[in-house]
Amino acid sequence: MEQIHAVRQVDRYVHQRRATDQRFVSWPLYYFLLRWVTLGIYSIVIFYRRLKRADLFRERQAHYTAAVITATRQFAEQHEHYGAARDDLNDLWRFMKERFEDEHKPIKAGASLALSFLTLGIYGFYATYRTMRFWWEIQRTEQDFYDQLGTIWAKLGMVNYPVTLEVNENLHRSFGIYLFLTIITLGIFWIVWDYRMHTDPEKIYPEFHSAEDGVLGALRTVDMRG
Template identity: 25%
Template sequence: MSYAMYLVVGFFTFGIYTIYAHFKMIQRQQEHFRRMGRFNDDLLKLIEERAADIGQSQQQARGIDEVRVLNEDYQRLQRGKERSPGLWIVISIITLGLGFLFVLWFLNADLQQHQRAEAEYIEKASTLLNKLGIGKHPIVVDEVVPDRSYPLYLFLTVITLGLFEFYWAYVRIKDGNTHFGEHDRFEEQLMGTIRAAA
C-alpha cells in the first residue's frame, strides 16, 4: 500500500479514498492473520511427520508439545482478533468517525500482538527443525512493528488540529508494509531450508 497514493487520491476524492484505504488495511491484516494460522498448522504437521519419519517422536516430544501449544495460542489469539472490514467502516461512518478511533487503535495493537506470537512460534519451530536435521541455524524473526502509544498519537492529533494524522497515517501504512516485508524474508529463508532437506 502506498502512502503517496493515500495522500494524493485521498485529496482529489475529498477523503473518500481514505475510507477505502482503511477498509483495505483492515482486510489485508485479517487475511494475513488467517494465512499465518494455516502456515503455522502446516509447519507443525511437517515437524510431526519429520519426527516420525526419523524415529525422533519420543525424543523430541517435549519440543513438539511446546510448538503445538504455541500454535494453539496463536490460533486462539487470531480468532480473538477477527475484525470485519466492512462492519468497521460502516460503524465509523454512522458514528461520524467515533468508531474510527477504535480502528486506529486495533490496526497497531493487533499487529503488535500478532508479530510477537508469530516470532515466538517460528523461532521455536525452526529450532526444533534443526534438531530434526532440517537446517543448521534457527530462523530469527525481527519484530519490526513498534508499539505505538495510542493515547499519545491521539493527543498529538487533537492538539495539532488533525495535522499529526498525516504522520499517523504514514506509520499505519508503513508498519503493515514493513511487517509483510519481514514475512517475505523469513518465510523464504525457512522454505529454502526445508526444500534443501527434502
C-alpha cells in the same frame, strides 16, 4: 507422500503472500491527491483496505505456521524421532492456536467499517487501535514461533542454523499518545499517524518473507534427503 504434501502446503501459504501482503498506492499520491479528487471516498476505501490487509495477513500466518508444524511432525514421525520432539511440537501448536484465537482475533474489516459509520467514526478509532496493535504483536508471536521451531529442528537434526525473525521496534507505538498528539495539534499530527498506518506493514514484510523462505528451503532440503 504425506511429508511431500505437508511441504507443498507450506509452499502454498508462502506464495499466497503475493495476494495477501499488499502494498498500496504511494501515501503522498493517496493523501494529497486521490482523497481530494474523490471527495473523501478514497479515504474510506483505504481505511477498509488497511483493516482487510491485517486480516488477510493474520489468516495466512495462521495457516502457514500450522502447516510448518505439521510438516515438522511428519518429518519426525517418518524418521522415528517423534518422541524427542512430541511435547515441544504439541506445546508450539497450542501456543500458536491460543495466540491467533485470543491475541490476534480478526478485525473484520466490513463490520468495522459499518460500525464506524454507525458510531460517527468512534469505532473507527478502536479499529485503528487494533490494527496498530496487530502489526506489533504479530511480530512478537512469529519471533516466538521461530525461536521454538529452531529448538525443535535442532533436536531433530533438521538444520544446522535456526531461522530467526527480527522484530521492528519502530512499530511499537502508543495509540493513546498518538491520539493525544492529534488532539493537541488540532489534527496536524494525524498526517504523521496516517502515513505510518499506511506504510508500517511494508516495513516488516521483507523480514517475514525472508524467514518464510528460509523455512521453506529447509523443509525442501530435508524432504529431498528423505
